[in-house]
Amino acid sequence: MALPRPTAQDIIIIGATGDLSRRKLLPALYELHREGELPSAGRIVGYARARLSDQDFRTLAREAVGADTIDDRNGAWLEFEQRLAFVCAREGGVPELKHRSEESKRIVYLAVPPTVHAPIVQDIAENDLVDGTRLLLEKPFGWDRASAKNLNRVLHDVFDESQIFRIDHYLAKEAVQNLLVLRFGNSLFERVWDRSVIDHVQITVAESGGIDGRGDYYETVGAGRDMAQNHLLEVLAFLTIEPPAAFDARALRDEKAKLFRAVRPLDPARTIRGQYTAGEAAGARVPAYHDEDNVDPSSSRETFMAFELFVDNWRWAGVPFYLRTGKALQRRVTEAVVAFRDVPIRLFQEAAIGDVAPNHLTFRIQPDEGVTLSIQSTMPGSALRVTPVDLHFRTAETFERESRDAYTRLLLDAMQGDQTFFARSDGIDAQWRVIQGILDDPPELCLYPAGSWGPKEADALIAPRRWHLH
């Protein structure tokens, strides 16, 4: 069902010439335009330090979205381009931005590092651009618990919480949102969703690429701040929260905040930090992290992190959760695996072919979105033979289309003022609390070759169980 088109508003991108804007925001806005989902009126204003004219920005945007001649023929690009404007931070600054805005409502997207969030917010306040603004901030939100608290204070001095949209694009992935639908839209799962039936849970967010020339950024964050504090914990939350009283921003975010508060801070002795050395991942040569541009050759920044985690509440007490994320791993895959307890007595042990593994429910978030349930079944034949088989649901096959990119979804939600899939200040604080100890006292760094599944210490962490990927 198509949502109503957002009402007239401007879209302001701070950091408009950067990587995020080119790779994600401009293409997402163009897709929304082609689908007729952009606000009925309003400008898209790029803002950055570069000295660009409106025309230069249009050229940059055209390259970023890859508009082709077909778009020109039916006018899609030409129409989009009319909406684009650019303001240079070093020339007109925020006063000029205000001058170039057309509408009384706007979203302001901060696609810049967290260190400059606070000064930009001050600038917006001083120039009277607060009323009618919805502020979108990219993660990481702050760089530790104290800075996140401080940033929240700065924001709350100026904006109401209902105007603040803290982005974690994993929340806008349809396959992540589907975790909630599968859990709370089906009566089947709730009965088996606790410590009495579940043995453990694993979450893997693996990437095959290295840091993609983002040395400057990555040296200041590492996998802990870039992926663990946010993406990994958000996926964990959707798997573990209590059923919300309603499906709305307040109820869902109340449950998430409650859940994060129940997560025990990570134990450095049960946390593995790794860094990749040179190798080949998914068919491409990856240089060692140390040899990447803008990386200190003696850097101990982690590009991989795995940890054991516990949720100290009635539902989950004693169930171990194993989470891992890394760059330059064997392949790009994001999956959450719920591993059920074994049967009390293995009646079919004698008839088993191969491993009699307990049931696994795998949520495949990307790239091959869907769900797999592994069960035991007989094999056709004269004798009783038992073997594991998989029941599959594949989104692309069932619906004959792929999910939309998360950025189209989150921009649309923000333009509609829907905060359900954005992080709230109390949740963010509780997330930092979980990993703060590891930031203060980082465990020793282990090395792993690009193209592997990370340091062998991560396998030892989960032993005698094994990491499981579909």
Ligand code: BG6
């Ligand atoms: C971003 C991180 O938030 O997520 C990147 O900053 C990472 O380092 C990216 O590559 C992964 O996103 P996705 O959607 O490709 O899994």
